[in-house]
Amino acid sequence: MTLSFAPSSDPSIPLHVIAQPDLDSWLQDQPDTVRAWVAANGFTGAMGQTLLAPGAHGAVDFVLAGYGTEDKRARKRFPLAAAAMALPEGTYHIASGIPADRLEMECLGWLMTGYAFDRYASQSAGTAALVAPEGVDANRIETMANAEVLTRDLVNTPASDMGPEQLQQAAEALASEFGAACSVISGAALLEQNFPMIHTVGRAAEQAPRLIELNWGSSGPKLTLVGKGVCFDTGGLNLKPGASMGLMKKDMGGAANVLGLARMIMQLGFPLQLRVLIPAVENALAGNAFRPGDILTSRKGLTVEINNTDAEGRLVLADALALAEESEPDLVISMATLTGAARVAVGPDLAPFYTDDQRCASALSHAAEASADPVWRMPFHTPYEAMIEPGIADLDNAPSGGFAGSITAALFLRRFVGACRYIHFDIYSWQPSKEPGRTKGGLGQGPRAVLTALPEILGL
Known part of the structure; x- marks a missing residue:
């Protein structure tokens, strides 16, 4: 379409x-x-x-x-x-x-x-049909609309037709369209190339876990986008109840939004070096599924105690963020359908984001209104760092107590990006009911605001 x-x-x-x-x-x-x-x-x-x-x-x-x-x-x-x-x-x-x-x-x-x-x-x-009014940037508007089509289609497709393999195919098709390079590390090769947590989360599924990488552009600032690609989330051994599993086809909404943003950047020809990283897995049940109480060693070397196998998104993102840090990009942005706590805090319509960089925060807040893509800044509250430190390992993937769940997840991810300038979005990527211009179902949240803010953030 x-x-x-x-x-x-x-x-x-x-x-x-x-x-x-x-x-x-x-x-x-x-x-x-x-x-x-x-x-x-x-x-x-x-x-x-x-x-x-x-x-x-x-x-x-x-x-x-x-x-x-x-x-x-x-x-x-x-x-x-x-x-x-x-x-x-x-x-x-x-x-x-x-x-x-x-x-x-x-x-x-x-x-x-x-x-x-x-x-x-x-x-x-x-x-x-509408004729574009004089004075508007028709190409930019059409670009944003069709990026939204890509994101919505990916999120709306059920897991039976949108597993890690199909998400890889979508990334490859996008790369081919814009002359980008696309590579994939899959299955046992993840262990050989030191992506242990991506492998661990996805190893119980029929489709092998993988890290999808897309690269485009050869000059300008380095921008790395990381999208959570959990194509279905059963909760693992901490099995979700049926009502909570009903929308888990959208747990790859972060990847879908990142691909939509990448499409806009490439189609509009932004003068930058774009890298997209998508850890694509299914959090499934089998005899080799990871367990509560396991301690995993991440690509960065930090150890993680598993206190809930349903907090798997931050694990796969952590390995991808560690890889992103290694190339010292000018900006890293992660997008993920990460926590129910974010929905409790701001509901389904706002895209909460975290950053320590005031320039990024200000640019995003101003861009959100101009692009009809509302976002809301949440705090990287450093005093809560102790909540993600279990003692037996460096990090806890699911702190007990239930307080500040979105913040502690964001703090967990921040540990893996080092000194990089970093923005994290904890999105919902779903429209609960039909609204003008927004069908019920998959939804882009954050990409238009990011697109509008990038020139200021990166000096383009």
Whole structure:
């Protein structure tokens, strides 16, 4: 599926976007026939309302789209998408009503109404096409929309068709499309090349664990993206209850988001050296599954006591982060569906992130609003370091007590990146219910904010 604007040469219907408080003033400048038509059809400018106005010969002359009130818009990511979904098939152009600072993101929301995950059954999607307004960066908007398609498709695909092998194939396809190099270390080779925790977590599964690496670009700052690729998480021997296992196909959401971000960086030609690392595993049950009480030695040499086999994501990320550190990149970003504690803290809609770098934090916070990709800074609270030190080993993968679960997971990961400038996202990557521009299911969280912030962070 490719999302794109309609060609500017196509005939298109004017679309006037009307905020609810502005309807009366807009009507004052209209002929009596228009005022009567609006009144007769009960159009108020409420969000999601649409009204087709007929011309002299029965064809649609123009369309009104309700933009609601400021309070209502504050509750939606893409308010215009609510109207776009209600429009009949056709091609439209925005004639008035969208503030300049909202235009690009409303266009992005419109494009994303065209997304549907229809691999297994037909699904409805928006059919109204949009001509890109003058002055917007149409290529950038289409790039963001299609990166979101990639991320959503990967997360939505069930584990029966999205194991480590298929995740590898997705990375290879992306690399081939943009002329990047892709390599894989799999199975016993992980032990030979010192990725013991990736191997341990995934060794009980039918598909071998692996570390997927993608490299693109030969000059500029070095950026390394690390995405958690746990393609299904049973919880291991600390088996999840059925209700908690239901969404575990999305436990590779970090990898899906990283691949979406990589797609945007490559397609937009950012002047940097990109490296993507994805530890891809399935946390399965078998006689050789790792156990509570085991002590593992990581690539970095730090030992880890396993107090819960369901805290496996930080283990595979740790080996990948240790590898990332070795090349001394200018910035490391990890993305992972890591803890339920993050969901308790900020819910499903916000992408919490951690960093010790104030410049990164400030750039991300400003970029989030501009890119309609909300993030929230969480603290690397150093006094909690003692909570991840069990005494019998260097680190504890699942501290007891239940306090600060997202923070302690982030502190655990920070131990493996050394002095590198580091940002960690603890995302949900799932939309619980349908919203304008966001279907229920897999979701990108953080990549657009990162993309928008990178020029400032890396001096591009």
